[in-house]
Amino acid sequence: MESDDDVHHFVPHVVHVEEGGTVTWVLDSGVHDTVAYHPENADLLPSSTERRIPDDTNPWASDVYDTAGETFELTFEGEGIYDYTCTISGHGHRGGNHHGGGHHSGDQTHESTGMVGRVIVGDPDLDPDRQPALRSPSDELPEAARHELEQFNHQTRDALQEH
Numbered sequence: 001m002e003s004d005d006d007v008h009h010f011v012p013h014v015v016h017v018e019e020g021g022t023v024t025w026v027l028d029s030g031v032h033d034t035v036a037y038h039p040e041n042a043d044l045l046p047s048s049t050e051r052r053i054p055d056d057t058n059p060w061a062s063d064v065y066d067t068a069g070e071t072f073e074l075t076f077e078g079e080g081i082y083d084y085t086c087t088i089s090g091h092g093h094r095g096g097n098h099h100g101g102g103h104h105s106g107d108q109t110h111e112s113t114g115m116v117g118r119v120i121v122g123d124p125d126l127d128p129d130r131q132p133a134l135r136s137p138s139d140e141l142p143e144a145a146r147h148e149l150e151q152f153n154h155q156t157r158d159a160l161q162e163h
Contacts, residue, residue: 054080079122081133086110114144
């Protein structure tokens with residue numbers, strides 16, 4: 001998770017692990033979190049209540065990290081495709097519910113700049129009915145996030161069809 005001249009992103013954008021694999025997010029710079037696209041995280045995701053993780057899995061929402069070197073780890077037990085974003089605003093607050101007042105207009109979240117990521121676990125079915133992350137992103141999502149997620153869909157299909 002890093003920031004550079006108002007550009008915020010996860011590096012790498014897409015990771016592939018085996019079932020039971022652990023992903024570790026490391027804060028390099030800026031203030032960031034990692035939050036799964038899921039209706040249960042709607043209070044943190046002002047742009048959407050869209051589910052972009054497998055139906056039979058629980059969502060996650062990390063703490064907010066502001067010190068370089070801080071980490072968040074998550075073990076992925078179930079095969080599937082998991083999309084996530086950073087909900088932090090340009091002012092270093094979570095975009096959904098800072099100060100109890102909800103999203104403030106003009107206070108762009110890192111999601112709105114395209115700070116999204118994907119974890120591919122195992123060799124999942126590429127049917128969008130079984131993998132919500134492979135569906136076209138909702139129009140509720142910021143344009144930059146939609147663009148990145150569509151790119152991930154192409155990359156994911158290409159990579160997994162090569163197996």
